[in-house]
Amino acid sequence: xxxxxxxxxHDAEVDVRTSLLDLCRxxxxxxxxxxxxxxxxxxxxTMLVDGRRINSCLTLAVMxxxxxxxxxxxxxxVGDLHPMQDAFVRHDGYQCGYCTPGQICSAVGMLGExxxxxxxxxxADLTAVELSDAExxxxxxxxxxxxxxxxxxxDAIREVAGKGDRQxxxxxxxxxxA
Amino acid sequence: xxxxxxxxxxxxxxxxAEALAPQARFIAGGxxxxxxMKLQIETPAKLVDITRLPLGGITPRDEGGVSIxxxxxxxxxAADPRIIADYEVLSxxxxxxxxxxxxxxxxxxxNLLQRTRCYYFYDTATPCNKREPGxxxxxxxxxxxxxxxxxxxxxxxxTHPSDMAxxxxxxxxxxxxxxxxxxxxxxxxxxxxxxxxDTPQIETVLEPGELITAVELPPKVEGARHLYRKVRDRASYxxxxxxxxGVVRMDGDVVASASLAFGGLAPMPWRxxxxxxxxxxxxxxxxxxxxxxxxxxxxxxxxxSNDFKIPLARRTLIASLRELTGx
Ligand SMILES: Cc1cc2nc3c(=O)[nH]c(=O)nc-3n(C[C@H](O)[C@H](O)[C@H](O)COP(=O)(O)OP(=O)(O)OC[C@H]3O[C@@H](n4cnc5c(N)ncnc54)[C@H](O)[C@@H]3O)c2cc1C
Ligand code: SF4
Ligand code: FES
Ligand code: FES
Numbered sequence: 001x002x003x004x005x006x007x008x009x010h011d012a013e014v015d016v017r018t019s020l021l022d023l024c025r026x027x028x029x030x031x032x033x034x035x036x037x038x039x040x041x042x043x044x045x046t047m048l049v050d051g052r053r054i055n056s057c058l059t060l061a062v063m064x065x066x067x068x069x070x071x072x073x074x075x076x077x078v079g080d081l082h083p084m085q086d087a088f089v090r091h092d093g094y095q096c097g098y099c100t101p102g103q104i105c106s107a108v109g110m111l112g113e114x115x116x117x118x119x120x121x122x123x124a125d126l127t128a129v130e131l132s133d134a135e136x137x138x139x140x141x142x143x144x145x146x147x148x149x150x151x152x153x154x155d156a157i158r159e160v161a162g163k164g165d166r167q168x169x170x171x172x173x174x175x176x177x178a
Numbered sequence: 179x180x181x182x183x184x185x186x187x188x189x190x191x192x193x194x195a196e197a198l199a200p201q202a203r204f205i206a207g208g209x210x211x212x213x214x215m216k217l218q219i220e221t222p223a224k225l226v227d228i229t230r231l232p233l234g235g236i237t238p239r240d241e242g243g244v245s246i247x248x249x250x251x252x253x254x255x256a257a258d259p260r261i262i263a264d265y266e267v268l269s270x271x272x273x274x275x276x277x278x279x280x281x282x283x284x285x286x287x288x289n290l291l292q293r294t295r296c297y298y299f300y301d302t303a304t305p306c307n308k309r310e311p312g313x314x315x316x317x318x319x320x321x322x323x324x325x326x327x328x329x330x331x332x333x334x335x336x337t338h339p340s341d342m343a344x345x346x347x348x349x350x351x352x353x354x355x356x357x358x359x360x361x362x363x364x365x366x367x368x369x370x371x372x373x374x375x376d377t378p379q380i381e382t383v384l385e386p387g388e389l390i391t392a393v394e395l396p397p398k399v400e401g402a403r404h405l406y407r408k409v410r411d412r413a414s415y416x417x418x419x420x421x422x423x424g425v426v427r428m429d430g431d432v433v434a435s436a437s438l439a440f441g442g443l444a445p446m447p448w449r450x451x452x453x454x455x456x457x458x459x460x461x462x463x464x465x466x467x468x469x470x471x472x473x474x475x476x477x478x479x480x481x482x483s484n485d486f487k488i489p490l491a492r493r494t495l496i497a498s499l500r501e502l503t504g505x
Binding site: 015016017019038039040043046052053054055058059060062063106109110113116117118119120121123126127137138139140141142143 | 179209216225229257262266270273277
């Protein structure tokens with residue numbers, strides 16, 4: 001089978017049972033994407049497939065022979081970081097770092113969704129999307145962080161989205177009805 | 179995961195022909211089927227990959243309404259401007275379900291057919307009539323906090339976990355299928371799911387190898403208000419304990435029409451005409467809303483740890499009706 005990952009063609013003979021995540025980690029040496037739960041519950045395995053963020057643990061490699069796959073390795077490398085990687089580093093958007101590749105791929109895919117005008121559960125008006133902190137939290141809820149680096153993750157994403165300063169905590173809390 | 183054969187279909191005829199093999203299953207987004215296959219709860223001998231089928235469009239119908247291809251991803255459906263404008267309850271229900279990543283993969287057809295989240299169904303070390311017919315139901319007398327209070331049987335008290343299907347039930351959706359012999363069927367969503375009875379392993383009226391090709395929605399209700407209210411254990415990324423999908427049209431202070439469907443309460447997206455009859459043609463008052471809740475919950479049966487769902491459903495329905503009627 002042939003796969004297009006991070007702009008390169010990879011050949012691999014794998015069992016049809018192999019998930020896209022295991023293909024990358026176990027067969028192609030792309031160990032940036034992480035396995036947290038292997039059941040779609042944590043987001044650590046998030047990759048961008050044909051421009052969409054998905055859980056790579058819940059899809060079969062064989063179903064993606066003709067897809068364009070981007071993993072954290074393909075987003076950027078040391079010395080040439082993607083703006084989202086750079087922002088996570090500067091805002092300290094992690095502690096142990098295990099969830100981070102998934103958080104970053106998810107955040108990049110998520111901002112693409114916002115650009116397309118896709119609403120979320122946090123949108124009062126489904127036709128006018130404003131990326132508030134409550135929106136970022138809702139849209140990133142598929143990425144769990146055991147270290148709870150959430151505030152800094154939101155800071156990093158807000159910066160890349162060009163939304164400037166942290167919202168006053170109280171205002172953000174009111175928005176989510178807390 | 180048990181070994182299986184893999185076949186990729188290019189069109190619906192090919193897909194249903196491939197699915198004639200014993201123990202064959204379609205795979206679309208894979209977000210439910212692969213989850214269950216990893217745990218060997220589902221052990222198909224063959225997977226028919228339908229993701230290349232041309233069933234990814236949302237098209238207006240000549241008779242009014244829209245036809246939603248079985249492969250339209252949940253995220254695209256929720257964000258579609260026509261769906262937001264005419265069927266907001268559907269967008270809201272989709273957005274209240276799963277996560278951004280999952281919605282990007284999950285499909286319209288697969289979402290309808292996702293299986294229960296009953297803990298024992300997932301735990302292969304315990305008896306479960308749905309997973310292993312005749313083995314018994316561990317949830318009755320066990321941990322059943324998330325399970326059903328309506329439509330249950332002595333064999334199974336599982337809930338159907340979909341949010342999308344609840345909105346589709348309120349919208350009177352029709353499921354369009356193609357059978358292996360080429361026959362097409364149009365099945366009203368109210369006839370699509372089956373109650374558990376003595377055979378909880380059979381969840382819908384679909385026949386082996388029958389492919390969902392589309393879901394049709396009737397023309398929108400002019401001037402109606404839409405709502406999807408989901409009550410869950412955390413603010414995001416959790417299944418419904420109770421949910422209400424509502425489409426209500428007012429004529430002054432009087433409820434002119436109402437359709438209400440419920441999630442988290444039953445083995446299928448639940449709808450009961452008596453609930454709507456309690457408010458239609460009448461003024462929007464708390465007394466009438468209470469009568470609607472009485473109608474919904476008249477036959478409700480708690481199982482111990484899910485008893486709380488009965489008062490929760492009552493309060494959620496009343497709050498939803500206040501919002502829907504602008505009270
Ligand atoms: C962590 C997690 C949280 C979730 N939270 C929610 C939630 O809050 N609310 C919610 O509603 N859902 C939730 N889901 C479930 C999710 O919505 C479903 O997994 C998804 O909708 C299934 O769609 P799919 O295309 O991936 O189906 P698949 O996994 O591909 O298929 C599911 C079933 O449908 C059959 N099938 C698929 N397409 C067809 C077709 N066209 N014709 C005939 N049969 C077909 C398959 O054979 C299989 O039996 C969650 C899932 C996960 C993993
Ligand atoms: S409620 Fe249904 S799914 Fe759950 S253990 Fe009982 S039979 Fe199985
Ligand atoms: S490893 Fe894929 S979601 Fe957890
Ligand atoms: S940084 Fe440790 S899990 Fe997120």
